[in-house]
Amino acid sequence: MDKAKTKKQYNSNTILLFITIALFIVLYAGGCVAYGSKGFTHFQTFLNILITNAGLICVTCGMTCVMLTGGIDISVGALIAMDCMLLAVGMKNGMGAVPMIIIILLIGAVFGIFQGFLVGYLEIQPFIVSMAGMFFCRGMTAVICTDQVSITQEISPTFYAWANAKIVLPFGGYTNNKGKYMAPYVRPAVIVALLVLVVIFILLRYTKFGRSLYAVGGSEQSAAMMGLNVKMIKMKAYMLSSFLCSIGGICYCLNTMAGSVSQATGLEMDAISSAVIGGTLLTGGVGNVIGSFFGVLINGTISSIVKTNGKLASSWPNILTAMLLFIFIVIQSIFAAIRERKKA
Amino acid sequence: MSKKSNSKIYWNKLKNWPLLLPVIALILVMAVNIIHDAAIGENPLSFFMISLRNTTTSGTILYGRIIDIINRGSEVAILAIGMTLVVSASAGTDISVGSVMSLCASFMCMMLAGYGVSSTTTLAMPLAIGLLCAVVMGIVCGAFNGTLVAHLKIQPMVATLILYSAARAIGLLLCNDLIVYVRNPSFAYFGAFTGPIPTPIIITAICIIIVSLVLKKTALGMYIQSVGINARASRIAGLNSRLLIFLAYTLCGLFAAIAGIVASSRITSADSNNIGLYLEMDAILSVALGGNSLGGGKFNLAGSIIGAYTIQAITTTLYALGVSTNQAPVFKAIIVILIVVIEAPPFKAFVRKFNASRAAAREV
Numbered sequence: 001m002d003k004a005k006t007k008k009q010y011n012s013n014t015i016l017l018f019i020t021i022a023l024f025i026v027l028y029a030g031g032c033v034a035y036g037s038k039g040f041t042h043f044q045t046f047l048n049i050l051i052t053n054a055g056l057i058c059v060t061c062g063m064t065c066v067m068l069t070g071g072i073d074i075s076v077g078a079l080i081a082m083d084c085m086l087l088a089v090g091m092k093n094g095m096g097a098v099p100m101i102i103i104i105l106l107i108g109a110v111f112g113i114f115q116g117f118l119v120g121y122l123e124i125q126p127f128i129v130s131m132a133g134m135f136f137c138r139g140m141t142a143v144i145c146t147d148q149v150s151i152t153q154e155i156s157p158t159f160y161a162w163a164n165a166k167i168v169l170p171f172g173g174y175t176n177n178k179g180k181y182m183a184p185y186v187r188p189a190v191i192v193a194l195l196v197l198v199v200i201f202i203l204l205r206y207t208k209f210g211r212s213l214y215a216v217g218g219s220e221q222s223a224a225m226m227g228l229n230v231k232m233i234k235m236k237a238y239m240l241s242s243f244l245c246s247i248g249g250i251c252y253c254l255n256t257m258a259g260s261v262s263q264a265t266g267l268e269m270d271a272i273s274s275a276v277i278g279g280t281l282l283t284g285g286v287g288n289v290i291g292s293f294f295g296v297l298i299n300g301t302i303s304s305i306v307k308t309n310g311k312l313a314s315s316w317p318n319i320l321t322a323m324l325l326f327i328f329i330v331i332q333s334i335f336a337a338i339r340e341r342k343k344a
Numbered sequence: 345m346s347k348k349s350n351s352k353i354y355w356n357k358l359k360n361w362p363l364l365l366p367v368i369a370l371i372l373v374m375a376v377n378i379i380h381d382a383a384i385g386e387n388p389l390s391f392f393m394i395s396l397r398n399t400t401t402s403g404t405i406l407y408g409r410i411i412d413i414i415n416r417g418s419e420v421a422i423l424a425i426g427m428t429l430v431v432s433a434s435a436g437t438d439i440s441v442g443s444v445m446s447l448c449a450s451f452m453c454m455m456l457a458g459y460g461v462s463s464t465t466t467l468a469m470p471l472a473i474g475l476l477c478a479v480v481m482g483i484v485c486g487a488f489n490g491t492l493v494a495h496l497k498i499q500p501m502v503a504t505l506i507l508y509s510a511a512r513a514i515g516l517l518l519c520n521d522l523i524v525y526v527r528n529p530s531f532a533y534f535g536a537f538t539g540p541i542p543t544p545i546i547i548t549a550i551c552i553i554i555v556s557l558v559l560k561k562t563a564l565g566m567y568i569q570s571v572g573i574n575a576r577a578s579r580i581a582g583l584n585s586r587l588l589i590f591l592a593y594t595l596c597g598l599f600a601a602i603a604g605i606v607a608s609s610r611i612t613s614a615d616s617n618n619i620g621l622y623l624e625m626d627a628i629l630s631v632a633l634g635g636n637s638l639g640g641g642k643f644n645l646a647g648s649i650i651g652a653y654t655i656q657a658i659t660t661t662l663y664a665l666g667v668s669t670n671q672a673p674v675f676k677a678i679i680v681i682l683i684v685v686i687e688a689p690p691f692k693a694f695v696r697k698f699n700a701s702r703a704a705a706r707e708v
Contacts, residue, residue: 072501118681122688125638127437127501131625132680139674146670261670269509272502282502313521315513322510329503333496 013286016279016331020294023277023324027298031305038308042174044184049300054189055080055252056270056299060278060292061200062244063271068204068213069237070220070284071119071126075133076245077267079111081260082137083249088149088259091156098158101250108246109239111137116238120231134268141261148260151253162188163254189251196247200289213237217284273325274299281332298324362635365683366650369633373657377409380665402537409660411542417656418544419445419603419620423627424652425555426486426596428636428643432572433592434493435640436500437628443511444485444600445620449608450515452478453524456531463525471530479601485511486597490590508624515616525613535610544606551602556645565643568592572640622673629676630655632683 032041039045050057059076066073083104090100111133118129153160166185173183204210212233215223224230252264274295280287302324303317358364374391382388394408423441430438455477458468467474485507492503534543559565567588570578575585600620607619632638633654634647658679662672685691 118685122685122690124684124688128628128632128638128680128684131628132677132684135625135673135677135680139671139677142668142670143674146668266509269505272505273509276502282499313517315516315521318513319510319517322506322513325509326506329492329498329506330496333498336497 013279016328016335017288017291017294019331020278020291020298020328024294024298024301027301027305031301031308035305035308040305040308042182042184044174044182045304047169047184047186047190049297049304050190050193051187052255053296053300054187054193055248055250055255056267056274056296057193057293058196058244058248058251059267059271060274060296061196061289062241062248063268064275064278064280064287064289064292065200065204065213065244066126066237066241067272067275067280067282068217068284068287069234070217070282071234071237072272072282073115073130073133073238073241073245074127074268074272075111075115075130075137076241076248076271077264077269078134078137078141079108079242079245080249080252080264080267081262082141082144083108083246084253084256084263085141085144085149085259085261087159087250087253088151088155089145091151091159092149096158097156097162104250105243105246108242108249112239112242112245113235115242116235119238120234138261141259141263145259146261148258150258152257159254160257163257167191187254189254192247192251196244197289197293200244204288209233209236214285217286219285270296270299270321273321276332277324277328279328281336283336362644363647363650365635365686366633366647366654369679370650370654370657373654373661377661377664380661396540404540405537406540406542411545413656413660414545414653415542416660417653418542418548419607419623420626420630420656421548421649421652422551422599422603422606423623424630424634424648425551425645426592426599427627427631428634428645428648429568429592430500430596431628431631431636431638432640432643433568433589434500435572435638436493437624437631437638438489438504438593438596439501439624439628440485440489440504440507440511441596441600441603441627442620442622442624443508443515444482444597445604445607445623446614446616446618447485447511447515447518448478448481448601448604449619450519450524450614450616451481452605453526453608453614454518456526456528457524459518460520460522461524462522463527465527467526467528467531471528474531475605478605479598482597482599482601482604483594484597485600486594487590489597490593493593494586494589512616515614519614519616523613523615527612532609532612534606535608535612544610547602547606551599552645552649559645569642573642625676626655627652629680632680632687637687 028046034040059080063073063076086104086107087100090103091097115129115133118124119126151159165188167188168183168185171184173181175181204213212223212228215226215228216230216233220230223233253259256263275287275292276282276295277298278287278291278293278295280292299317299321302320306312306314306316306320377391378388381390387393391409394406394411396404397407398404423445427438427441430436452474455469456467456471456474457464461468489504489507492498492506493500496503534547536543538546567578567583570581571583571585571588575589579585603623604619608614628638630651631648632651634644634649634651636643636647655676658675659672662675663669667675
């Protein structure tokens with residue numbers, strides 16, 4: 001009896017994950033069928049989705065951790081803008097790439113600790129705290145510099161080399177119409193993002209901290225009664241989110257090679273919708289990063305399809321993502337209602 | 345002795361006055377203005393000066409910094425009315441209001457100018473139909489949010505996240521990715537002047553008066569508060585709590601539409617990318633600044649409205665001090681954090697404990 005019950009619980013969550021993966025496959029296959037002539041079928045198209053969304057993958061991993069505790073962090077987009085601006089201005093003023101990256105990671109961690117303290121220890125609503133964080137970062141970006149600063153080869157040869165390094169994969173290439181073999185490649189940022197994904201997956205599944213995130217999200221009271229330090233765990237979750245966001249910011253910067261005030265606006269919403277589409281419950285306690293990863297891929301596929309089409313208005317990716325978000329939220333609430341009825 | 349206890353009673357009364365926080369903030373802002381004016385050698389009281397001026401475009405108008413603040417703060421004040429109801433009924437915030445504003449403005453201008461037209465001076469259809477379209481669109485958006493929150497029991501922030509990202513995009517789609525200009529005096533009226541008074545001020549005043557009359561004369565306000573305090577208990581007591589939450593979101597959508605009309609009439613165009621940008625944050629902030637708990641329940645409409653004008657005063661003051669538009673959010677963030685930390689229960693408990701231990705030390 002008991003075993004059957006846990007199995008069912010497990011099932012309704014895996015169904016969501018399967019729906020997500022199936023949706024990605026359907027979307028991608030649809031893209032391949034519709035735009036096969038424009039090169040959508042090449043393996044490189046898939047890798048390009050990874051390259052453009054490397055930063056978003058890191059951010060979504062952090063967002064998933066925060067959402068597991070039942071919170072939310074909408075400061076990530078602004079934090080990325082601040083990171084990019086700091087990187088650009090810092091390197092322009094003669095700092096090396098490595099020290100700047102260390103500084104940015106430190107800033108991310110400290111910023112996260114501050115947000116986590118307000119949420120965990122002062123029990124302020126996460127939305128309000130991270131909204132203030134968003135204002136702060138966006139404003140600080142403008143305080144650092146109001147113009148767009150690009151990172152060129154003269155400013156930092158190391159950073160430039162990282163951004164343009166190609167890691168060639170030994171398989172999946174094709175011969176183009178001039179008869180030249182095009183080897184598929186990824187950028188270093190993708191490797192970083194995938195590493196982050198694996199580390200967070202292991203962290204959430206096999207470590208004490210990871211499991212306690214689920215416990216806090218499931219029921220804060222029970223977690224406290226089990227002897228977990230709920231406040232500390234919440235604070236660590238926000239710290240992790242901002243830290244991963246800073247890593248994501250560096251990946252993002254490797255892609256855009258510039259810092260500007262209006263960079264990465266709305267990225268927080270992409271991260272949240274990716275996590276939700278990936279099956280993370282906003283009430284906390286359910287979700288994993290594999291689902292979130294597929295959520296990012298779905299977002300990426302949609303914008304890639306719209307870009308390949310070339311005729312659709314630029315606002316379509318937003319509308320489609322919002323529609324998907326709507327569908328998944330409704331599915332989640334139906335599952336939740338079914339679960340509640342079973343309990344009763 | 346009796347005098348001392350009297351003053352203590354007043355002090356306690358003042359401490360529990362719900363408008364204390366917004367009024368203190370407003371006084372601080374005025375003080376900063378006065379000091380700044382004195383420092384740069386102007387008349388220290390120029391902040392409060394109101395005068396009549398003749399302009400070539402709109403005749404004799406009221407002129408002054410306070411008038412400007414009240415005028416510019418109209419949109420936030422209108423949004424704050426709806427936001428107060430939403431926060432009170434559902435203990436959540438509607439983050440889609442800024443986007444809905446933009447959608448309503450785009451829809452209205454699209455209807456007035458015709459699809460695909462980017463600039464026009466003649467209206468394609470009567471102004472009233474355009475306004476009606478905007479209002480209906482706002483109500484539909486509000487009802488969508490309300491259904492998700494009240495009937496599907498989705499967290500308010502998440503439910504409104506859908507329209508937050510979609511509404512602006514739909515607006516862009518309706519306008520065919522263009523900025524639609526409707527350069528018609530009858531349309532521009534809502535952002536211009538009625539006699540010497542700016543029309544947005546009048547529209548805001550009408551909204552505030554109607555809502556406060558409804559809340560005073562009917563039990564609606566009490567119902568909404570009771571749903572916010574305990575939805576289940578209110579249902580058992582015979583209130584339709586779902587309907588009330590739904591109503592709060594629909595009203596919020598309606599006020600977003602009105603704010604959208606004002607904002608787009610002010611610039612006689614529908615700029616989907618910029619109308620209402622970050623205004624949802626200002627609206628939430630004004631509710632919090634007005635001494636309302638973001639955890640739902642009791643609300644204070646007057647507080648929210650004073651909060652809204654305080655925020656506008658802060659913004660205007662920051663610009664007067666030479667802070668650029670992009671840098672202003674830093675100060676707003678610091679103010680938000682200060683307010684919520686002061687309001688946070690653990691912080692209050694800490695202060696109480698600290699005061700008690702000091703009092704104990706004094707007695708010893």
